[in-house]
Amino acid sequence: xxxxxxxxxxxxxxxxxxxxxxxxxxxxxxxxxxxxxxxxxxxxxxxxxxxxxxxxxxxxxxxxxxxxxxxxxxxxxxxxxxxxxxxxxxxxxxxxxxxxxxxxxxxxxxxxxxxxxxxxxxxxxxxxxxxxxxxxxxxxxxxxxxxxxxxxxxxxxxxxxxxxxxxxxxxxxxxxxxxxxxxxxxxxxxxxxxxxxxxxxxxxxxxxxxxxxxxxxxxxxxxxxxxxxxxxxxxxxxxxxxxxxxxxxxxxxxxxxxxxxxxxxxxxxxxxxxxxxxxxxxxxxxxxxxxxxxxxxxxxxxxxxxxxxxxxxxxxxxxxxxxxxxxxxxxxxxxxxxxxxxxxxxxxxxxxxxxxxxxxxxxxxxxxxxxxxxxxxxxxxxxxxxxxxxxxxxxxxxxxxxxxxxxxxxxxxxxxxxxxxxxxxxxxxxxxxxxxxxxxxxxxxxxxxxxxxxxxxxxxxxxxxxxxxxxxxxxxxxxxxxxxxxxxxxxxxxxxxxxxxxxxxxxxxxxxxxxxxxxxxxxxxxxxxxxxxxxxxxxxxxxxxxxxxxxxxxxxxxxxxxxxxxxxxxxxxxxxxxxxxxxxxxxxxxxxxxxxxxxxxxxxxxxxxxxxxxxxxxxxxxxxxxxxxxxxxxxxxxxxx
Numbered sequence: 001x002x003x004x005x006x007x008x009x010x011x012x013x014x015x016x017x018x019x020x021x022x023x024x025x026x027x028x029x030x031x032x033x034x035x036x037x038x039x040x041x042x043x044x045x046x047x048x049x050x051x052x053x054x055x056x057x058x059x060x061x062x063x064x065x066x067x068x069x070x071x072x073x074x075x076x077x078x079x080x081x082x083x084x085x086x087x088x089x090x091x092x093x094x095x096x097x098x099x100x101x102x103x104x105x106x107x108x109x110x111x112x113x114x115x116x117x118x119x120x121x122x123x124x125x126x127x128x129x130x131x132x133x134x135x136x137x138x139x140x141x142x143x144x145x146x147x148x149x150x151x152x153x154x155x156x157x158x159x160x161x162x163x164x165x166x167x168x169x170x171x172x173x174x175x176x177x178x179x180x181x182x183x184x185x186x187x188x189x190x191x192x193x194x195x196x197x198x199x200x201x202x203x204x205x206x207x208x209x210x211x212x213x214x215x216x217x218x219x220x221x222x223x224x225x226x227x228x229x230x231x232x233x234x235x236x237x238x239x240x241x242x243x244x245x246x247x248x249x250x251x252x253x254x255x256x257x258x259x260x261x262x263x264x265x266x267x268x269x270x271x272x273x274x275x276x277x278x279x280x281x282x283x284x285x286x287x288x289x290x291x292x293x294x295x296x297x298x299x300x301x302x303x304x305x306x307x308x309x310x311x312x313x314x315x316x317x318x319x320x321x322x323x324x325x326x327x328x329x330x331x332x333x334x335x336x337x338x339x340x341x342x343x344x345x346x347x348x349x350x351x352x353x354x355x356x357x358x359x360x361x362x363x364x365x366x367x368x369x370x371x372x373x374x375x376x377x378x379x380x381x382x383x384x385x386x387x388x389x390x391x392x393x394x395x396x397x398x399x400x401x402x403x404x405x406x407x408x409x410x411x412x413x414x415x416x417x418x419x420x421x422x423x424x425x426x427x428x429x430x431x432x433x434x435x436x437x438x439x440x441x442x443x444x445x446x447x448x449x450x451x452x453x454x455x456x457x458x459x460x461x462x463x464x465x466x467x468x469x470x471x472x473x474x475x476x477x478x479x480x481x482x483x484x485x486x487x488x489x490x491x492x493x494x495x496x497x498x499x500x501x502x503x504x505x506x507x508x509x510x511x512x513x514x515x516x517x518x519x520x521x522x523x524x525x526x527x528x529x530x531x532x533x534x535x536x537x538x539x540x541x542x543x544x545x546x547x548x549x550x551x552x553x554x555x556x557x558x559x560x561x562x563x564x565x566x567x568x569x570x571x572x573x574x575x576x577x578x579x580x581x582x583x584x585x586x587x588x589x590x591x592x593x594x595x596x597x598x599x600x601x602x603x604x605x606x607x608x609x610x611x612x613x614x615x616x617x618x619x620x621x622x623x624x625x626x627x628x629x630x631x632x633x634x635x636x637x638x639x640x641x
Contacts, residue, residue, distance in 0.1 A: 014026065022530060030479050046505060048504075051087075053077045056484055057391070076194060092241075093128075095189075097118045126148070233285060240294055248282060271325045319335055347361055364387075366378070382415040426453075527615070535637070540611070
């Protein structure tokens with residue numbers, strides 16, 4: 001018989017059975033398809049050796065007019081700006097108090113009890129002390145006047161910290177002379193309370209990603225109850241940030257990376273405006289780059305004469321044009337608000353070239369600038385749709401893609417369902433209790449949109465899987481990878497991602513996994529669906545394989561992959577089962593035969609017998625990059641037994 005080409009359709013397909021997808025690929029990890037052929041994805045490396053605190057779920061990149069390249073990083077503990085590989089803490093203060101005689105030490109212990117009757121932090125929150133004086137012994141003013149993490153909260157007016165050296169970071173033990181209390185001039189600056197790194201379902205109307213309480217009950221998913229998600233955007237060179245369920249904060253580029261973001265309420269007041277009318281709570285902040293507005297998605301409403309503190313999760317509010325400090329509507333400005341009606345809360349928003357897309361839990365709105373007096377107009381693009389999380393959308397080439405509750409969507413002027421050959425596989429695999437951890441990212445160099453999610457199969461609560469849509473080839477593939485945030489920016493060389501070891505990584509920058517101190521290989525494979533090698537009734541016998549693979553991009557001598565051929569008698573029976581074929585020779589392969597293939601391997605000899613078989617290519621070594629072409633197999637007819 002003539003040699004048979006192993007030519008498969010691009011992309012992975014899990015919508016049917018293994019055998020029903022004959023002629024296609026069925027399984028894979030750490031691979032992509034380029035020009036129709038599978039290849040190993042690129043590796044990753046650390047942005048720098050420095051780390052940050054917390055799990056990062058937001059990355060934002062911009063360049064100011066002086067050429068400074070900044071990366072904003074929002075974690076469940078803090079907010080940072082990265083510049084030149086260094087992470088600068090710009091976490092804003094939420095409360096500043098002046099506790100008198102605040103400190104009490106115990107001889108021989110580093111534990112300091114702090115008394116503050118005006119603010120009660122939670123365990124894990126951070127506070128910065130200033131203007132405190134020595135307690136008289138080892139606990140000097142320099143020891144006290146620095147940043148501390150709250151360790152315990154014994155009562156509503158006290159909490160504890162652990163004294164440490166400001167130079168070495170080592171614990172400092174109090175001695176018998178530490179009988180003072182820090183004086184009466186102490187200032188305690190409490191940072192924005194830390195957030196959760198997993199989703200915890202709250203109570204009330206709109207609580208949780210999908211659930212609701214009784215009609216009319218209070219919206220109660222507050223800053224301390226839900227997953228910490230930061231939204232961030234630029235207002236000119238400056239940075240506007242907001243933790244979901246918290247206030248709006250503003251970082252001025254002119255102040256430098258060693259300064260903290262400040263409450264927009266405070267800045268508004270300092271600039272001579274009515275700062276009390278700045279939204280005190282929002283689910284997301286967006287800056288309209290062209291029209292120059294700051295927009296709060298979910299806010300407390302403006303009421304003439306008295307600020308309203310009741311949070312409306314369906315209210316959109318915006319500042320005056322070109323003025324982020326003015327939020328009081330007047331005939332002389334363009335500040336205003338509009339309450340959406342379809343849904344119970346705003347899930348998220350995305351600014352595109354011509355409009356701002358706003359998703360509620362029931363509909364998609366288009367928000368377009370009209371000018372005075374209406375300022376912004378709102379139209380429903382489609383109702384009865386869903387979105388998985390506030391970060392589940394991405395706009396690429398003026399097309400917006402997002403993951404819904406049970407399928408994928410795209411919007412390019414009209415809303416359409418995005419056909420997906422992995423829909424059943426992915427949505428059965430997602431842990432929907434952690435759906436707010438889902439996030440999307442782009443990889444423009446390879447025409448890809450990525451979605452990361454927490455899988456049911458892992459049994460955990462951290463993101464461990466991804467699914468990719470190639471929007472040029474219109475194919476899908478998936479794999480496993482632990483990342484918490486992703487950003488593809490045109491002003492940095494490579495796509496960036498945050499991992500769970502408090503690092504930012506450059507993707508597609510290497511062949512291997514260079515995230516840690518030791519370089520590790522990336523295990524990448526793709527496996528076909530079963531295809532007939534016999535005539536459907538009689539067996540076929542494969543005795544030779546002619547590989548077709550290149551190793552472009554490899555950085556080791558003699559790079560290699562393994563090729564595995566897996567025979568099977570009948571559809572639905574596992575490889576190696578009792579009624580599956582075994583090679584009738586001294587060799588007995590219950591799960592198939594594995595061959596090492598190098599760059600100049602011309603052919604390999606095999607003994608495979610069955611009605612059908614699957615083909616697999618895999619790499620497990622350091623420094624190996626590969627792309628598969630069209631291998632060929634030599635088959636001859638065989639009997640039934």
